[in-house]
Amino acid sequence: MQGKSRPSARFDPFMADPPETSVTDPTQRLLAAAGPVFAERGFDRATVREIANIADVNVAAVSYYFGDKMGLYRAVITAIREKRERAYPTPVVGKETPQQDLELLIRTLLxxxxxxDETGWEAMLMMREMQHPTPAFEGMIRGYFRPLYDALCKTIESLLPPLDAKSSWQTDALVPQLALGVVGQCLHYRIGRPVMAHLISPEVIETHYGLDSLCRQITASTLAACGDQNVIDQHKLLKPSPLNEPQDVSCQQ
Structure with missing residues (x-):
C-alpha cells in the first residue's frame, strides 16, 4: 500500500522555489521557506504549518530553532538586512569632503x-514591514536605517551655513527634514516605477534614470538646498562614477 502523500504548498509566480532537498540544515530550510510566505501573506496571515510544510520539516522545528513565529520572522528580516549591508555597507563619513560624503551616502541608499533580489520577495517583505510594522520594525530601524540616517544628518549639518539658534525649526527640524527628503527621493525611485513608466519615455528612463544619474541628481539638489550653488551648476560639478553601474540596480526593474 502506498503511504500518504504529503500535501504540496501552492506557490504564486513571484514566490521563490521550495527549498532544495539537498539543503539539510533545517534552520536554512525554514528561512528559505518563510521569506516568500511572509512577503505574500504578511506576518499575521502566514502560518507556521504552511512554512513547515514547504520547508519539509516538523512544525515543532519552528519553536525549537526560533522560539516562535515572530522569532522566525525576525530571523528572516535580519538575513535580508545583513545581505544588503554586506553588499552596500554604510560609509564612514568624515574622511572625504562633506560633498563627497553626501554623494557616497546617497549612492549607498539608492x-x-x-x-x-533573485526572487523579488525580499523587497516586497521590507516594504510590507515599513507599511505595516510588526514588533520586528524597531530592530530593523535601529540596525539598518539608523546608521545611514545619522551619517546623512551629520553630513548635511556640516554643509549648512550657521543656523539661527533662535529658530526652533532651524535647530530642531531643518536637518532631519533635509535628510528625510533625500530618503524620500530615493524611495520614490523604488516604489514609483509604474508611475514613471507612464510619465517618462523609455528612452529617457534608460539614459537618465540609472543609479549614477539619479545619484548625481539627488546629490546636486541636496547640495543646492544646503546653499552650495544652484542645482544646475552643482550638477555640472558632480562627475559620473568611474565604476560601471551594476546591472541589477536600475529603475527599469
Missing part, C-alpha cells in the same frame, strides 16, 4: 533601495 543602491540598497534599487537592488534587485
Amino acid at each position: 543602491s540598497r533601495m534599487l537592488a534587485a
Whole structure:
C-alpha cells in the first residue's frame, strides 16, 4: 500500500522555489521557506504549518530553532538586512569632503533601495514591514536605517551655513527634514516605477534614470538646498562614477 502523500504548498509566480532537498540544515530550510510566505501573506496571515510544510520539516522545528513565529520572522528580516549591508555597507563619513560624503551616502541608499533580489520577495517583505510594522520594525530601524540616517544628518549639518539658534525649526527640524527628503527621493525611485513608466519615455528612463544619474541628481539638489550653488551648476560639478553601474540596480526593474 502506498503511504500518504504529503500535501504540496501552492506557490504564486513571484514566490521563490521550495527549498532544495539537498539543503539539510533545517534552520536554512525554514528561512528559505518563510521569506516568500511572509512577503505574500504578511506576518499575521502566514502560518507556521504552511512554512513547515514547504520547508519539509516538523512544525515543532519552528519553536525549537526560533522560539516562535515572530522569532522566525525576525530571523528572516535580519538575513535580508545583513545581505544588503554586506553588499552596500554604510560609509564612514568624515574622511572625504562633506560633498563627497553626501554623494557616497546617497549612492549607498539608492543602491540598497534599487537592488534587485533573485526572487523579488525580499523587497516586497521590507516594504510590507515599513507599511505595516510588526514588533520586528524597531530592530530593523535601529540596525539598518539608523546608521545611514545619522551619517546623512551629520553630513548635511556640516554643509549648512550657521543656523539661527533662535529658530526652533532651524535647530530642531531643518536637518532631519533635509535628510528625510533625500530618503524620500530615493524611495520614490523604488516604489514609483509604474508611475514613471507612464510619465517618462523609455528612452529617457534608460539614459537618465540609472543609479549614477539619479545619484548625481539627488546629490546636486541636496547640495543646492544646503546653499552650495544652484542645482544646475552643482550638477555640472558632480562627475559620473568611474565604476560601471551594476546591472541589477536600475529603475527599469
